Amino acid sequence: MVLAYQILPAGDKAVNVTFERQVSVAINHQIAQLQRQLTQLAVQGITGFLPAFRTLTVFYEPAQISLKALKATIDKALLDSHQTASSTVRRVHIPVCYDAEFAPDLKTVATKAQLTEKQVIERHSQPDYLIYMLGFLPGFAYLGGLDPQLATPRLATPRLKIAPGSVGIAGEQTGMYPIESPGGWQIIGRTPLRLFQPESEQPFYYQTGDYIHFDVISRAEYDHITAHLADYQVQTETVAETEVQYGA
Amino acid sequence: MALKIQAGGLLTTVQDQGRTTTQDSGFSVSGVMDFDAANVANLLVGNELDAAVLESSLQGPTLTFTQDGHFAVTGATAQMTLNDRPIDGYRAYFAHRGDQLSIGHYTAGRFGYLAITGGIQVPVVMGSRSTSLKYQLGGYRGRQLQAGDVLTTVRDTAAQHQFQQAVTYPYSQQAVTTIRVTPGPQYQDFTAQTRQELTHQGFAISQQSDRMGARLQGHALDTSKVTEMLSEGTVLGGVQVPRDGQPIVLLADRQTTGGYPVIAVVARVDLPKLVQLTPGQQVQFQWIDLAQSQTLYSKNYGSTAAIKAAHQFQTQISSIREPAQRIATLFNN
Known part of the structure; x- marks a missing residue:
């Protein structure tokens, strides 16, 4: 219909x-x-x-x-x-390291959710998030499907600089910063990928309507991917819509 | 042909028709502000319309040609000299290696253009040569030009020609300029009274206007009846009304999505007039229907295409009067 x-x-x-x-x-x-x-x-x-x-x-x-x-x-x-x-959709896997160094606000989110940090990471990396819109910054995805328990208000005072690749939570939304920017999101991890590659034929890995899945990686894996970024193949699958694990 | 910048002016950037293919990923379009002026500049030197030009704001650059070739200056009016001899806008000239072109402060209008045969050769980034100042990308190293920069173009093989002056200054120097608008996507969300208020008063161009938008000042429009919006795609010339009721016309460097209601969209043919207004000048909006606006646009588009077609000139110096007259028809809207 x-x-x-x-x-x-x-x-x-x-x-x-x-x-x-x-x-x-x-x-x-x-x-x-x-x-x-x-x-x-x-x-x-x-x-x-x-x-x-x-x-x-x-x-x-x-x-x-x-x-x-x-x-x-x-x-x-x-x-x-x-x-x-x-009846198929695209699912794009973004590797994310949730180590303390990249996650200054993980504790805040865990406290607010009354969960351990490990539980926050599990719940954040479990669902497939839907890209409702790209905007605000190049490649900035408005993602739906965050576990409501992880919802956390923005920082009272926004940071002047958020590193590119940072993954955060703002209210009931989660998202990634493709480029450096000021912002008030609660930062809980970082991807080693360059989410915006203007020199490439395909400057962005994803588009509106795709699903994003965050894959947990260790600090060692983060460093490995960073060192071999040019060779890294982002995992993208075409899956049946019924297979998608959409949260909300 | 190549250019060496002696002085960059106040804000001189490389621009073309804009970066349209990545706006669905959140990347601003950019491109020339006054596409009529930029088109004419390109036509005068025999370029395709998508050739990159230099755009300056408030004051033009001073530069030296390091190879022979044709150039044309259009848009805002300024004192201009080629080797200290005064020259006219809207006319093609041939520059020799070592010649110096100097474009002064703009005395009427806000954006000026310099086209060089073959276009300014900077790398194409995401389908365009336009400079994105915000993301420091495209154009010449993603920034405005400054003394010492060297820009390359292609070798000019055309025989020397000098076109007649195409038009005299086509922009309004009047205190009040009429700008026609068509209903925007949120037109129905505004009350009939607010829709009238938009055209029953003048708005002044504010000092805060820039390549992102023309900020207007007037009696505040009432937005209290408009329901909260979900962000949607923006369009060039969209007249959005934020909560304070002072409209903003969205221009080349606008964000790709916006959450303020868009009451109207400026008619394409009136956009060049609007962007050339300077702070303090007034805008008087006038509603027209879309069919009318598109007829005006098609006429302008048709003229441009006709000039282009008639203009595969290389050496036809005898026919220079004709394209000049045709270019003049672009402004008879």
Whole structure:
């Protein structure tokens, strides 16, 4: 079934395909599916996409496709999407070291959750997190699916510098800092991966609609990956949607 | 052809049509602020429209050509000299090795452009040569230009030509400039009264305006009826209204997603006019419907394409008047 939507113009060269105002797995899947479908159709005049929580912004060149034709194309793609809907999703494994040196706020999170630090690490690295949106920083993923017990408010005073690769918690969200940035997230680990590689053909490992899984690594493994970063192959799987261990 | 920078001006960067393919990963688009002016500069020197140019804000650079080639300066008005001889904007010139081009303070308009035959050759990063100042990436070493920088371009093989001046200064120097807008994605979330308030008053361009956005100051718009939003994708020219009711028009270096309601979007053809306004000048918004706005845009787009097609010039000095006149049609909106 196609979820309720509206196509709202956003100026001369874009429309927002807008779904119900809520953060939901179903809406996220519908948006990802629509983007895939339109990409496959390679519609003349569509120039790009920008997915968010409940919208897919579709950029177009009005000199090549009229608004009317664009709307008809989107309507049809959405109608067809339930037939062609892929029941598989992508899961991207991000290695994370939760050692004290990289986890200044692990204790705070554990205290708040009334768990041991080890339990926090287990619970944080257990689920598959869904990427609802990328934004704020290049490659910064708004992830859903954090164990509610791990939810911790932001720091009262944000840090001026958070190291790239840091993994943190803010309220009911968890996420990674792809580049150095100021920020108020509770930092509980760090990945040795460069999450943003502007010089590469593929500057990012993941996109909206993918799932992220944090794999626990030791300090020795962290150092090993850092030393051999160029050879490191990020593990990416295509799995059945039913196999995904989504938390929330 | 190559350029050596003697003085970088206040904010001179390499820009092209922008970095559009990574905005879905959260990377800002950037690119030229006034694409009409940049397009004309490229057309005048026989470039493709996606060739990289130099964009300057408030004051242009002083530089030396280290090889022969054509160049054109467009956009904001300034005193300009080639080896101390005054030259005009919107016109192609041929520079010889060792010639010095000096572009002064802008006396009208805010962004100026310099195009060189073949375009500025900096590495393509994620599909674009545009400078991202925020992430210090793209363009020339990810930063604004300064004295001593050397930029390379391709060898100019075209015969010497000097185009007629294409247009005189096309931007508003008036105290109040009308900027047409179409309804934005959150238009319906604002009350009819607020939608009227947007066009029933003038807004001043604030000092805080930059490549990210034009911040406007006026009688605050009422956003109290607008429900809290989930962040969504931003578009160029989107007029977002934060809680304080002072609109911000989102420009080249805007964030890719935003959580403030977008009441309107500036008509494409009026964006160059808007970005060229300087602090203190006033904007008077005017609602038009999307069909009208897209007709204006298509005309502009069509003219640009026509000029481009007619403009596969190398040596046709006899026909220089014609492209100049055609370029002038770009501004008849």
